[in-house]
Amino acid sequence: MNEIDLSVNVGPLKLKNPIMLASGTVGYGNEISEFIDLSKVGAIITKSISLKPRKGNPPQRITETPSGMLNAIGLTNVGVEEFIKTKIPFLEKLNSTLICNIAASSIEEYVECVEILNSQESIKGFEINVSCPNVREGGLIFGNDINNVGKITEKVRAKTSKPLIIKLSPNTSNIFEFAKVVKKEGGDAVSAINTLVGTSFNIYTRKPKIKNITGGLSGPAIKPVALAKVLEISRNVDIPIIGIGGIMDWKDAIEFMIVGASAVQLGTVNFINPKAGIEIMDGLINYCKQTSTNKISDLISSRILE
Amino acid sequence: MFIEDFKINSNIKIAENTFVIGVESNQKVDDLKPGQFFNIQVSENYFPLLRRPFSISDVQENKIFFMYKIVGEGTQILSKKKVGEKINLLGPLGNSFNLQDNFENLILIGGGIGIAPFPFMIKQICDKNLKVLYGVKSKNEAHNFGLKNVIYSSEDGKIGIKGNVIDLLDEELKNLEFEKTKIFACGPNAMFRALQKYLSDKNILCEVSMESAMACGFGICQGCPTEHKNSDSYKLICKDGPIFNIRDIVI
Numbered sequence: 001m002n003e004i005d006l007s008v009n010v011g012p013l014k015l016k017n018p019i020m021l022a023s024g025t026v027g028y029g030n031e032i033s034e035f036i037d038l039s040k041v042g043a044i045i046t047k048s049i050s051l052k053p054r055k056g057n058p059p060q061r062i063t064e065t066p067s068g069m070l071n072a073i074g075l076t077n078v079g080v081e082e083f084i085k086t087k088i089p090f091l092e093k094l095n096s097t098l099i100c101n102i103a104a105s106s107i108e109e110y111v112e113c114v115e116i117l118n119s120q121e122s123i124k125g126f127e128i129n130v131s132c133p134n135v136r137e138g139g140l141i142f143g144n145d146i147n148n149v150g151k152i153t154e155k156v157r158a159k160t161s162k163p164l165i166i167k168l169s170p171n172t173s174n175i176f177e178f179a180k181v182v183k184k185e186g187g188d189a190v191s192a193i194n195t196l197v198g199t200s201f202n203i204y205t206r207k208p209k210i211k212n213i214t215g216g217l218s219g220p221a222i223k224p225v226a227l228a229k230v231l232e233i234s235r236n237v238d239i240p241i242i243g244i245g246g247i248m249d250w251k252d253a254i255e256f257m258i259v260g261a262s263a264v265q266l267g268t269v270n271f272i273n274p275k276a277g278i279e280i281m282d283g284l285i286n287y288c289k290q291t292s293t294n295k296i297s298d299l300i301s302s303r304i305l306e
Numbered sequence: 307m308f309i310e311d312f313k314i315n316s317n318i319k320i321a322e323n324t325f326v327i328g329v330e331s332n333q334k335v336d337d338l339k340p341g342q343f344f345n346i347q348v349s350e351n352y353f354p355l356l357r358r359p360f361s362i363s364d365v366q367e368n369k370i371f372f373m374y375k376i377v378g379e380g381t382q383i384l385s386k387k388k389v390g391e392k393i394n395l396l397g398p399l400g401n402s403f404n405l406q407d408n409f410e411n412l413i414l415i416g417g418g419i420g421i422a423p424f425p426f427m428i429k430q431i432c433d434k435n436l437k438v439l440y441g442v443k444s445k446n447e448a449h450n451f452g453l454k455n456v457i458y459s460s461e462d463g464k465i466g467i468k469g470n471v472i473d474l475l476d477e478e479l480k481n482l483e484f485e486k487t488k489i490f491a492c493g494p495n496a497m498f499r500a501l502q503k504y505l506s507d508k509n510i511l512c513e514v515s516m517e518s519a520m521a522c523g524f525g526i527c528q529g530c531p532t533e534h535k536n537s538d539s540y541k542l543i544c545k546d547g548p549i550f551n552i553r554d555i556v557i
């Protein structure tokens with residue numbers, strides 16, 4: 001039997017396979033590379049980087065929920081300068097497709113970050129995080145404003161010709177409108193979804209379990225929501241979608257592709273099984289063999305709705 | 307670091323709600339250090355989702371032992387595991403207690419299940435003048451699994467002295483020269499707070515093993531920060547710790 005073709009295109013971004021590792025769940029690559037050969041996955045996406053370093057939120061930052069977890073990390077990161085100085089050299093050596101995720105508190109800051117990073121050859125694309133639920137400035141309130149999302153896309157687009165992905169928030173009732181704006185302003189793709197706002201209380205102390213009170217919900221608990229958001233965008237807007245949310249195994253990854261995702265990102269599963277990226281890829285190959293699918297890209301949006 | 311399925315060899319109750327699980331690998335497990343921990347997958351499905359961290363309590367050739375207390379869903383599931391079943395370990399994680407320094411006297415302080423890393427540690431410091439101060443809530447919780455030279459304190463006074471480990475330490479230090487003595491402690495934050503206060507005016511070295519809610523255990527989620535007196539940024543308990551100098555931590 002022929003080799004299965006696992007490659008996919010996400011707009012102009014060419015990936016050797018559809019498995020990407022999600023921002024905030026691989027750090028800057030060094031720790032997780034002890035477990036997984038990062039050159040084998042389609043792409044890795046850095047923890048959100050901002051112009052200046054961010055210390056992040058005070059503990060307790062995470063708590064477990066039924067089949068999920070809440071986090072309020074608060075975009076802890078080393079800042080763009082330190083990132084270039086100490087993190088890029090390692091990431092370059094990985095021989096992996098590197099996507100840089102950027103967070104900011106103002107449109108100007110997004111633009112400045114992209115401007116600084118654009119000359120780094122190893123960075124193959126940008127993912128703009130307009131959807132972090134855990135920071136006051138530049139987080140959800142910002143990213144939930146359709147005009148802001150449009151402007152960020154437009155201004156960042158003007159500064160880079162590299163693939164530009166906007167990571168959308170599910171904490172809105174009309175995610176497809178956001179995807180529409182991204183397309184209109186020249187974005188190449190959207191990532192869906194970031195975490196859902198959630199909270200959890202201790203019934204004895206009556207206090208919230210995480211210091212920030214609310215956090216971002218991730219893990220298998222959010223998969224049906226994420227699938228519905230991917231479907232919503234796919235049915236209404238002609239733009240490549242990267243599916244994210246609760247993917248734990250190869251079956252989940254296939255489901256996202258069938259529903260409309262051109263590629264998928266693994267998040268929380270990396271904490272539990274840092275080898276998941278490779279294991280899921282093996283699962284995809286087996287599925288393709290089983291179903292006589294020669295090109296995995298044939299699965300994209302192959303859903304049958306009636 | 308590795309991720310590997312281990313076979314369960316034993317899972318025995320040693321005191322109230324307290325168990326020791328022994329797991330075996332096909333290969334020899336070496337290079338494990340006292341104070342390090344493993345992230346154990348207690349459930350095969352997504353409930354509970356995250357791995358649970360447990361200190362290494364003992365190592366014998368290809369076997370590793372973990373002492374644990376049932377506090378919630380995950381540890382409950384662990385206590386029901388049967389001999390012969392497989393369980394997945396990720397580790398070894400974290401830094402370790404520094405046993406290299408040349409101190410004449412070593413004092414190990416365990417608060418409740420905080421006693422867990424000490425049996426492994428004791429094996430490597432056998433020629434020292436060693437005391438284990440073990441604070442428990444009640445007599446039923448106390449045991450001497452792998453421990454020696456143990457002095458107990460309990461809240462109800464039914465075993466050892468009535469009081470806490472700080473009372474025991476105060477008594478113990480009366481006969482010792484501070485410069486020749488080192489303390490290792492593991493237990494709840496409330497104990498560290500009391501210990502930090504008690505030691506603040508004494509020139510004595512003390513390493514503590516801290517706890518935190520953790521998602522990954524190896525530095526990728528940023529979920530386990532702790533404020534550190536000598537740093538502007540947070541330290542990660544899973545990677546920079548779990549062992550810290552008591553003078554450096556903010557609790």
Ligand SMILES: Cc1cc2nc3c(=O)[nH]c(=O)nc-3n(C[C@H](O)[C@H](O)[C@H](O)COP(=O)(O)OP(=O)(O)OC[C@H]3O[C@@H](n4cnc5c(N)ncnc54)[C@H](O)[C@@H]3O)c2cc1C
Binds near residue numbers: 362373378423518
């Ligand atoms: C580095 C490290 C080493 C540890 N070593 C041991 C050990 O050797 N033996 C042992 O019994 N326990 C140890 N713990 C604590 C152990 O990980 C928790 O008790 C366990 O995760 C609880 O899981 P659960 O599902 O039973 O409880 P959950 O249902 O998750 O929680 C029940 C209760 O336990 C508390 N809890 C949960 N996680 C932790 C935690 N990480 N630290 C403190 N309290 C927690 C919760 O706040 C809650 O009150 C260690 C923790 C760390 C971080």
Ligand SMILES: Cc1cc2nc3c(=O)[nH]c(=O)nc-3n(C[C@H](O)[C@H](O)[C@H](O)COP(=O)(O)O)c2cc1C
Binds near residue numbers: 129219265
């Ligand atoms: C601990 C943690 C940190 C995260 N940090 C970021 C981040 O810095 N930037 C970002 O765009 N998304 C971040 N995310 C969101 C993930 O990239 C992903 O969108 C989300 O977790 C849903 O996928 P999952 O259910 O597979 O985890 C984070 C998620 C978690 C759990």
Ligand code: FES
Binds near residue numbers: 521527528529543
């Ligand atoms: S538990 Fe993930 S960084 Fe410490």
